Amino acid sequence: xxxxxxxxxxxxxxxxxxxxxxxxxxxxxxxxxxxxxxxxxxxxxxxxxxxxxxxxxxxxxxxxxxxxxxxxxxxxxxxxxxxxxxxxxxxxxxxxxxxxxxxxxxxxxxxxxxxxxxxxxxxxxxxxxxxxxxxxxxxxxxxxxx
Numbered sequence: 661x662x663x664x665x666x667x668x669x670x671x672x673x674x675x676x677x678x679x680x681x682x683x684x685x686x687x688x689x690x691x692x693x694x695x696x697x698x699x700x701x702x703x704x705x706x707x708x709x710x711x712x713x714x715x716x717x718x719x720x721x722x723x724x725x726x727x728x729x730x731x732x733x734x735x736x737x738x739x740x741x742x743x744x745x746x747x748x749x750x751x752x753x754x755x756x757x758x759x760x761x762x763x764x765x766x767x768x769x770x771x772x773x774x775x776x777x778x779x780x781x782x783x784x785x786x787x788x789x790x791x792x793x794x795x796x797x798x799x800x801x802x803x804x805x806x
Contacts, residue, residue: 661702664694665769668745668762671752675760680752688753695742701803703735706776709799710784717787727779734772741765 671687678684711728714720745765751758788796 661694661699661769662773664691665762665766667691668766672760672762675752675757680755680757685753685755688749692746692749692753695746699738699742701800703738704803705796705800707732707735709796710780713788713792713796714780714784720783720787724779724783727775731772731775731780734768738765738768738772741768 667687668691671684671691674684674687680688711732714728715725741764745760745762748758748760752760784793
C-alpha cells in the first residue's frame with residue numbers, strides 16, 4: 661500500500677513533465693487495480709475479523725479500543741478520498757490529463773498504516789494465539805476466493 665502511495669506522488673511529477681503518456685496510464689491502472697480490489701479487502705479483513713478478535717480478547721487494553729474505532733472511521737475517510745482520486749486516475753489511465761490531488765489520501769493512508777504497524781499489529785501478535793490467527797487467515801483467504 662505504501663508503494664502505491666509513493667507511485668501516486670511520482671505520478672504527479674511525471675504528469676507535469678510527460679503528460680498522460682503510456683507510463684502514466686500504466687501507473688494509474690495499477691494504482692486503480694490495487695485500491696479498487698486490495699484495499700477494500702484489507703479494510704474488510706480488519707473490520708470483520710482482526711478488530712473484533714482483538715476487542716473480544718479479555719486482556720486487550722481498554723485504552724486501545726478507541727484506536728480501533730478511529731481506524732474504522734479512517735477507513736470511511738479513505739473511501740471518500742479514494743472516490744475523488746479514483747475518478748482522476750480513470751481519466752489518466754485512459755490517456756487524458758486530469759486535475760489530481762493525492763496529498764490528502766496519501767497523508768491519511770501513511771498515518772493510518774503507521775498506527776496499524778506500530779500499535780495494532782504488535783497487539784495482535786501479543787493477544788492472538790496461533791488458533792485465533794489461523795481463523796483470521798482462513799477468513800481472509802476465503803474473502804479473496806469469492
